[in-house]
């Protein structure tokens with residue numbers, strides 16, 4: 001008798017949480033949330049991955065494991081979308097308005113919305129850091145990228161996290177292993193090549209799927225031969241643009257520091 005009551009209470013307790021999530025009513029009263037995001041390839045980049053995201057109140061923890069990215073290059077990554085009820089989603093190939101075969105970030109924005117959070121490695125995470133090349137994670141020499149950070153988000157984001165999605169940027173159209181200007185300049189910042197800012201993958205937040213990131217499934221580039229900072233800075237130097245010289249140097253230092261701390 002007691003156990004039946006307990007079961008019934010548990011069922012009632014679970015019901016409001018499900019309703020809250022389904023109806024996009026502010027979820028602040030709900031339990032902590034966890035989501036899996038499958039990052040699916042855009043622009044034939046060959047890049048894909050998985051993100052696990054958890055929310056405890058307004059503490060957002062994002063873990064990303066991605067592969068197939070441009071090796072030794074920084075990859076801007078953002079949470080895009082609107083918390084104001086607008087329906088954004090990952091772009092389809094037909095979002096390519098100028099017909100150059102690439103959905104640029106600007107062409108993708110009508111689909112996936114503006115930058116809501118910049119998933120930088122340190123410091124500011126606002127839209128203003130959307131192109132802070134020196135503070136985004138770099139893929140290792142095999143194109144794998146590993147990222148984890150906990151940040152504090154607004155209550156608005158916490159309440160509407162399911163409306164958002166995750167985008168990683170940086171592709172290699174001509175397959176020469178680096179960002180260069182052959183495919184044109186970025187419409188966001190003409191000092192950057194299109195390759196550096198075009199989206200590489202995108203994934204929408206799915207329903208509650210609590211799980212652990214698989215251990216050891218993806219190389220993180222922290223092992224022997226991981227001194228990719230110098231190669232990375234050469235890659236960035238190849239982009240041209242004086243501002244990037246500083247960014248490249250800072251990237252190399254930041255990567256070395258991060259690896260040093262972790263080791």
Ligand SMILES: [Cu+2]
Pocket residue numbers: 076077078079080115167168169
């Ligand atoms: Cu983005």
